Each structure stands twice: as structure tokens, then as C-alpha cells.
Amino acid sequence: MPPEAEVRAFTRCVMELLEVWGRASVRVLDLLPLLRVLPNPGLRRLLSLVECRDAFVEAQIRRHKACASPPGDTVLGALLGGDPSVRGGALGPDRLHMALVDLFIGGTETTAAALAWAVAFLLHRPEVQERVRAELRQELGPAGTPQVGDMGRLPLLRATITETLRLRPPAPLALPHCTRRHTSVGGVPVPAGSIVIPNLFAAHHDPETWHRPDEFLPERFLEPGAPWRALVPFGCGARSCLGEALARAELFVFLGHILHHFRLEPPVPGALPKLGVTAGTVLRCPPFCVRLVPCQPPTP
Ligand code: HEM
Numbered sequence: 001m002p003p004e005a006e007v008r009a010f011t012r013c014v015m016e017l018l019e020v021w022g023r024a025s026v027r028v029l030d031l032l033p034l035l036r037v038l039p040n041p042g043l044r045r046l047l048s049l050v051e052c053r054d055a056f057v058e059a060q061i062r063r064h065k066a067c068a069s070p071p072g073d074t075v076l077g078a079l080l081g082g083d084p085s086v087r088g089g090a091l092g093p094d095r096l097h098m099a100l101v102d103l104f105i106g107g108t109e110t111t112a113a114a115l116a117w118a119v120a121f122l123l124h125r126p127e128v129q130e131r132v133r134a135e136l137r138q139e140l141g142p143a144g145t146p147q148v149g150d151m152g153r154l155p156l157l158r159a160t161i162t163e164t165l166r167l168r169p170p171a172p173l174a175l176p177h178c179t180r181r182h183t184s185v186g187g188v189p190v191p192a193g194s195i196v197i198p199n200l201f202a203a204h205h206d207p208e209t210w211h212r213p214d215e216f217l218p219e220r221f222l223e224p225g226a227p228w229r230a231l232v233p234f235g236c237g238a239r240s241c242l243g244e245a246l247a248r249a250e251l252f253v254f255l256g257h258i259l260h261h262f263r264l265e266p267p268v269p270g271a272l273p274k275l276g277v278t279a280g281t282v283l284r285c286p287p288f289c290v291r292l293v294p295c296q297p298p299t300p
Helices: 004-021 024-031 033-038 041-066 073-077 095-105 109-124 126-140 148-153 155-167 200-204 218-222 244-261
Strands: 183-185 187-190 264-266 293-294
Touching: 004 024, 004 041, 004 095, 024 033, 024 041, 033 073, 041 073, 041 095, 073 095, 073 109, 109 126, 109 155, 109 244, 109 264, 126 148, 126 244, 126 264, 148 244, 155 218, 155 244, 244 264
Parallel strands: none
Antiparallel strands: 183 187, 264 293
């Protein structure tokens, strides 16, 4: 394990990196790459944050390799070929580096943002909280802890997470893609070499697809005919999110655990979180305070 101060500095670096990457002056470079030749303080800052990120990742790899008996049952151990049960053997240096970067960048802030949004929406809808808690108690008993294997029997908890990912997809503009050949989207021609940026946020708020699209209504996913095909918080196709199953499992276990054992309340009555959005690579909830009040199981 790296020293704690190093981990904290890296966390700050990743958070700032995502913030700078989301600035309009930087995102526009995906659309107009020629602008990269002009002076751009945002881009300069982004590149220095990328250096800091890369230095941390390289230090991790060096530390792992320098270890006399490195643990094989870690992600890094598996990627370095330490786990013989993993197919394909060790990754080369560049791929190893970028695989770790993808895990750190793609796998941390996105899931944290989704969890924060879920808590914020549930503060606005305490009656949904109560119904999820009742479902948890009925299925798991008063002391049980939700496990990934319980997903099938906790539909309202799952619907709550799904509705959060619909209303506030943590990666609202997914990742930019480049077309390798001429194609079309919905009849619109897209020449080879075009940069395509999927607008997941817009797809999730389309009033032609979603009934009352701006409202937090987990129930919509319990009703027959919900437009599942229009729900793409993890993107879709060959390059959709590699961490989807892990993210869904984390959200299910964490949110389930919190709601099973605590009632979420505003710090003072009526002080509810703001739910507005600001543009960014990761859609973060504005900071808010919440009280976690331990719940007593109902007496029989
Ligand atoms: C709620 C949590 C998450 C959301 C909403 C999310 C969403 C996304 C989206 C929209 C994309 C781009 C897909 C596209 O461009 O079509 C993506 C890519 C990716 N995500 Fe996630 N993600 C989450 C969590 C994770 C986690 C936990 C990991 C790994 C531990 C991860 C790893 C990746 C990787 C490696 C890619 C790039 C895939 C590729 O280019 O082939 N993500 N994610």
C-alpha cells in the first residue's frame, strides 16, 4: 500500500483532473482538435495533472515489482501475470499503465457521484426511503446485509439505483469516439474520422421516451413497458463501460446497507440538497449535509 498522504494527493489529483477535463475550453478540443495549437491554460493544467497521475501509477507498479513476494490476488498482480488463472498472461508496460489509469479514473468518481445523487434524491423522497427499507427488512430480516446475490429479490432498491443513473448519469457525455469508417446515426450521415460524443443525459431526459422525465420516479422501472432500451448510463455497444457489473454491485450493496440501517434526514428540517446540474466530465451532486439516523427494527 502507498503511504496515506500519497493516496490523498492522488485522490485530489484525480478529482481536479476530472474537473479540468470537463471545462468547456478543454472539451471543445475534442470537437475542434486544431484549437490545440492555441495557448490554453486549461489544457496546460490538464497535462500537468496527467503527469501527476502517471507518476503515481508508475510508483505503484514499481512498488509491486520491488516486493519480495507480491500478492497475486490483487488487480495489479493479475494484470502483471501473477495470477495463473487469468487468461492472456501479463500486459505489456503501456497497456498495463493505461489499464490502471482506466480503473482509477473510470472506477472511482463515477460510482461515488451516483451514490451521492441517490442519497440526495432520497432526502427529497423520504417515502421512497421507507419503502426500500421495508423491502430490505422483509427480504433480509432486521440484521441482514444486502449481498450482490440479493439483487433479484430487492426490485425497488434496484429501481431506485436505476432511476438515479437515468436522471443523473455520472458520465453524461460518455467518452468521445472516432468513427473508423463512414456510417450513419438515425439517418444522419457520419463521415469516417468524425469525433462522436454521445449525449446520454439528453437521451435520459427525452420527453418523447420518458414520462415526466425530470422527476425522480423509481416506480417507473417496476411497471411493464419501461423504455429500458433508451437507458444507457454505461454507454452501449462494443466500447460500453467495462466496470458496469462492478459499479452496479457497489451501488446495490452500499446503498442497500445504508438504507437498511439508517434513515437519511436533512441536517435541519427542510434543508434539502440542491439537485441542479453543472456541465462536467463527471456529473457531481452539489455538496450537501445529511444526517444518518440509526433505525430500530420495528417491534413485532
Ligand atoms: C456508476 C458508475 C459508472 C458509470 C455510470 C460509468 C459509465 C461509463 C461510460 C458512459 C463509459 C463510456 C462508454 C462509451 O463511451 O460508450 C464508460 C467507460 C469505461 N468505464 Fe465506466 N462507469 C462507471 C463505473 C466504472 C467502474 C467501476 C469501472 C472500473 C472499475 C469503469 C471502467 C470503465 C472503463 C475501463 C471504460 C472504457 C471502456 C472502453 O473504452 O472500452 N467504469 N463508463
